[in-house]
Amino acid sequence: MQRNAAKCKKRSRNSSRTTALRFIPLGGVGEIGKNMNVLEYGDDMLVIDCGLMFPDEEMLGIDFVIPDPAYLLENKKKIRGIIITHGHDDHIGALPFILPELDCPVYATKLTLGLIKGKLEEIAPDYELKAHEIVAGDEIELGCFKVRPFSVCHSIPDGVGYAIYTPVGVVLHTGDFKLDPTPIDGRATDYALLATLGKEGVLLMLSDSTNVERDGFTPSExxxxxxxxxxxxxxxxxxxxxxxxxxxxxxxxxxxxxxxxxxxxxxxxxxxxxxxxxxxxxxxxxxxxxxxxxxxxxxxxxxxxxxxxxxxxxxxxxxxxxxxxxxxxxxxxxxxxxxxxxxxxxxxxxxxxxxxxxxxxxxxxxxxxxxEAEQNVHVSGHASREELKMMLSLVNPTYFVPLHGEYRHLVRHKQLAEEVGMPARNVFILEKGDVLSITKKQARTSKKVPVGAYIVDGRTYGDLKGGLLGERKDLAEDGVVCISIAHDPYGNLVAPVSVESRGFLHRLDANELYSNIEEAVEKAVKTFRMGNKAGKKDDDVASRVKSAVRKVLRKFSLSPPVILVMVNEVQGNGYASKIAQGELAR
CATH class of the missing domain: 3.40.50.10710 (Metallo-hydrolase/oxidoreductase)
Structure with a gap:
């Protein structure tokens, strides 16, 4: 431990950062899923889990949601490795999308690595995984961190928690766990290690909060x-x-x-x-x-x-x-x-x-x-209130951060910690991107790091705050009207205007509307051609057409549809076709 601390201090000597230990949740707090946490000290960074979250009903057509890796990419040279607690998708599902960009080693148990490899083979087959198999009881040095996995019982084999030795003290991450006395594989949560760590002193405990609202103990599988x-x-x-x-x-x-x-x-x-x-x-x-x-x-x-x-x-x-x-x-x-x-x-x-x-x-x-509402056909893999109390009492940490739960779960877990004697000032409810800085004398929250989420659709992903979901919502709620025009290089229409709509009005009920749209488009193109003999651009034509169509639609609907204009320009014996204003704008 002294050697690790010296190594870390040497790296940090020329760093502008303080030598406080920083804990940063990038996902998995205030939500179920998308678990990803960071421990940082000086120039060393350790990532814990890299999971996905299932979409809600408003995320039309989206497969799942993953954490925004921006902070990790910004600091990728500092990452000493990603340690994985177990093989559920909410802990490994984002790896095929994020890991190729980080290109750092992954540490996990045998089954968990097998499941990770399967996901990479499907989604990122060209990426060569830097895999390190671990077993409970191992000791792994990752920069100034010494990591010791220990067995926990969950609803999937080979789950582990982590005791992480840092220069300022021990951080204990429980992983997803329950205290099942009769596990299917005979691999129980390691009570002895937890008790030993509790006696020696744990600086910070990070714990699963999923079932904090359930009284008693979670039944055995x-x-x-x-x-x-x-x-x-x-x-x-x-x-x-x-x-x-x-x-x-x-x-x-x-x-x-x-x-x-x-x-x-x-x-x-x-x-x-x-x-x-x-x-x-x-x-x-x-x-x-x-x-x-x-x-x-x-x-x-x-x-x-x-x-x-x-x-x-x-x-x-x-x-x-x-x-x-x-x-x-x-x-x-x-x-x-x-x-x-x-x-x-x-x-x-x-x-x-x-x-x-x-x-x-x-x-x-x-x-x-x-x-499940009528018979015992399911039991949870997560600890209920009495088990969470036992974990807090065994470990007896100085500071505590509840993880893996919606915001109400985190609040309830904080209250539970106070019930077993922890001072309220030592329990922190964090949101994504919050930074908890801990020294041997104090802990406090500081400025957030960049954080967000990405939506995954097939094998591609993009920012949750981008326009994709908004576009799909507009299409779903109001439909789309598509206008197609064909003109020669001089701006003369060479074919009838084509009008199609989906999810807006039935064609049989809209003959008058379609006729008005066609007339408005023809007039807009003619007016534009006469006023712009030189320097004409397809985008300008589409903008004029869209404005004319919008005026017509306002007479028929209080909620106008998306208007999409396709401009086809005839060139010699053929024509070039493109969507001049392809964005789904009103």
Missing amino acids: RMVGKTMEQTFRLYRNKRIIISSFASNLHRVQQVIETATRFNRKVVLIGRSMVANVARARELGYMDVDDDVFVQPSQIEDFPHNKLVVITTGSQGEPFSGLVLMSRGNHKYIKLGSKDLVVISALPVPGNERLVHRTINDLFRQGCEVIY
């Missing part, structure tokens, strides 16, 4: 196994479809084991479900024979009571397996009275309407549906 056993016995004559998170491998493993005991074959539906199970089997985290599985195309070859389907879609994702089934649109599965659907997950905050809509649609298909 084994309870779900018992519920599955009862369900299989009760519904012997039905085909059973179980929807869960694809990364909840403990849950998937229990379903497969139960299906095997009841002599049923297993069908996996959903790209992420298939990929995660394959990766877990490949790495030795699932011991399942090949003959347990059948392909979706073989479903019709088996009686209903001989099949179990494990699928994605527990959050009502629009193109997931379960949602397609609920709408009657799935290629291989048509639901009916001989089916039982079990939704083995709770809605992520913000997804409640999507999940409830899916449940209603499933009932419309005639099948029976079991969901």
Whole structure:
């Protein structure tokens, strides 16, 4: 430790920064998902997790949201590595988009690295991952930080928290955890290490806040196994479809084991479900024979009571397996009275309407549906209030920052810390970009760093504050009118004006409107041509046409649609076509 401190002080001697330890959340506070945190001391920076967040209903067509990497890119030379707590998407899902730009080493456990590699192969196949496999109990030196992972129990194998030794004291990051006394893989949270650290002294604790509003203790994952056993016995004559998170491998493993005991074959539906199970089997985290599985195309070859389907879609994702089934649109599965659907997950905050809509649609298909509200088909992977109290009491940190929760969760966790004896002044509720500076004598918040979010659509991403979502909202609410004109080099129209609309007015109800638009466009082009014999630009033509169309539309609608003008200029034997004002402007 002394050697590390000396090394860090030497780097910092010529630095304008103070030698305070800085903690900066770039995501994962005030929200569920998008987890990314930074520890910084002098010229050394350590990143913890790099996750995504699922979009809300207003983010039309968006796949997910990731943290803004601007601050990391600005300081990429200082980054000694990214340490990952576990393999859920809200902790690793942004890596394929951010990591190639940072190009720094990643430290994670075996399964977590396997899942990360799978995502990179799909989204960034040309990037060569600088992977370092770790196990609980290792000690890794990253600049002036000495990092020690320790095992925690969660809803996915191989989860870890981190004890991070810094020049000013120990920082403990719990990761996502619960205190399950009977974990599926026998790998419990490391109480002994937590108690030892608590006795030696922890400067700062960062802790999961997801279930702070739930009293008592989170039940063991084994309870779900018992519920599955009862369900299989009760519904012997039905085909059973179980929807869960694809990364909840403990849950998937229990379903497969139960299906095997009841002599049923297993069908996996959903790209992420298939990929995660394959990766877990490949790495030795699932011991399942090949003959347990059948392909979706073989479903019709088996009686209903001989099949179990494990699928994605527990959050009502629009193109997931379960949602397609609920709408009657799935290629291989048509639901009916001989089916039982079990939704083995709770809605992520913000997804409640999507999940409830899916449940209603499933009932419309005639099948029976079991969901968490009525039976114990799901348990959380996160600690409830009594477990969070135990963690605070064991670690007994000097300073505390609640993480991984919406703002109300962070406030409740602060109150919980005060209940177990922490001074209110030592508990900090941070927002994204806040900087908590800690020395051996004090802790205080200081000026924010640049922070934001990026939306991902397919394999591309852009700033959440950019125009894409606004454009989609305008199109969704008011529709679009598209005007196409063709003129020669002298500005004369050489074809009739074309008018098309979508989501604005029915063509059959708008003959008069379309006629008025065509007349207004012809007049605008003619007037523009006569007043601009030289220096004519297509953008200027489009602007004049758009203004004329807007005046006509105001007579028919209080909320005018998006107006898009396409200008085609005839050149010799052909013509060049372009959208002269392609932005979706009013």
